[in-house]
Amino acid sequence: MIPSMSEVKEFLKKLGFDESSANELIEQIEYFEGEAPQRDDIVRDYLREECIETIVDDIVEEILKLNKENIKLLDIAAGSGFFTERVKRKLEERRVKVDVYALDITPSMLKRLKERKITPIWGVAEKIKESIKIANEYYNINVPEKFDAVISTLALHHFLKPEKVLESMKDVLKESGKVIIVDVLKHEHEEFKETLKDTHLGFTLEEVKEMGSKIFKEVKANYMDVYCEVGDIIVGLYKAVFA
Numbered sequence: 001m002i003p004s005m006s007e008v009k010e011f012l013k014k015l016g017f018d019e020s021s022a023n024e025l026i027e028q029i030e031y032f033e034g035e036a037p038q039r040d041d042i043v044r045d046y047l048r049e050e051c052i053e054t055i056v057d058d059i060v061e062e063i064l065k066l067n068k069e070n071i072k073l074l075d076i077a078a079g080s081g082f083f084t085e086r087v088k089r090k091l092e093e094r095r096v097k098v099d100v101y102a103l104d105i106t107p108s109m110l111k112r113l114k115e116r117k118i119t120p121i122w123g124v125a126e127k128i129k130e131s132i133k134i135a136n137e138y139y140n141i142n143v144p145e146k147f148d149a150v151i152s153t154l155a156l157h158h159f160l161k162p163e164k165v166l167e168s169m170k171d172v173l174k175e176s177g178k179v180i181i182v183d184v185l186k187h188e189h190e191e192f193k194e195t196l197k198d199t200h201l202g203f204t205l206e207e208v209k210e211m212g213s214k215i216f217k218e219v220k221a222n223y224m225d226v227y228c229e230v231g232d233i234i235v236g237l238y239k240a241v242f243a
Ligand SMILES: C[S@@+](CC[C@H](N)C(=O)[O-])C[C@H]1O[C@@H](n2cnc3c(N)ncnc32)[C@H](O)[C@@H]1O
Pocket: 025, 028, 029, 032, 039, 043, 076, 077, 078, 079, 080, 081, 082, 083, 103, 104, 105, 106, 109, 123, 124, 125, 126, 152, 153, 154, 155, 158, 159, 160
């Protein structure tokens, strides 16, 4: 279930990416291949323990509002599964039976997910449905087509086409389901494009709402009571919920 780089290139072709888009994605993968072994420590470094807990609690509370005993959950650009695992554990503590799947484009991140016993799916966030189809056919697995909750943490600002990612999330969301996104608010630190491979310098709440309202009927975006520390730079976080 963990592709080699040549399989990744083959999948990107199957997904219809032209050479220049595929190369942009490969650049992201190469960066995150380097980050994968330290991803958990990087998250702990960016966020204090109470911030991590707040993020997990906020996501879990949103999922509990669905009022379901069984949840199919998909984490998009899940990375090492740091948050995926904590969200799963907390839902189970709240007596929700949860089937968890995690999609990421970087093979070494998928390895970490597998070690955490979370089903890894190689895929591109802009084409979730198509990526799941490829994974199911190629690895003879049975990942569902639709989910009750689609979550994503600290990733929206990395995507080349965030609006496309939201559309792609909608494609795999059940009628009654919801998308929950936690990510960084707009900031002015251009250097993060170089040092952290950020594509966008975060988003304002207005930008997030505008993007969401083109795709979803219900759109909420709020400041969170947590922040991210990158060295001595402090960046705020938001939570967006789309249904
Ligand atoms: C900053 S990390 C966030 C990881 C995790 N969600 C967390 O909170 O620790 C961004 C992740 O996005 C993945 N990624 C970047 N572009 C992607 C894309 N187009 N499709 C799927 N995954 C992508 C990277 O491989 C990386 O694991």
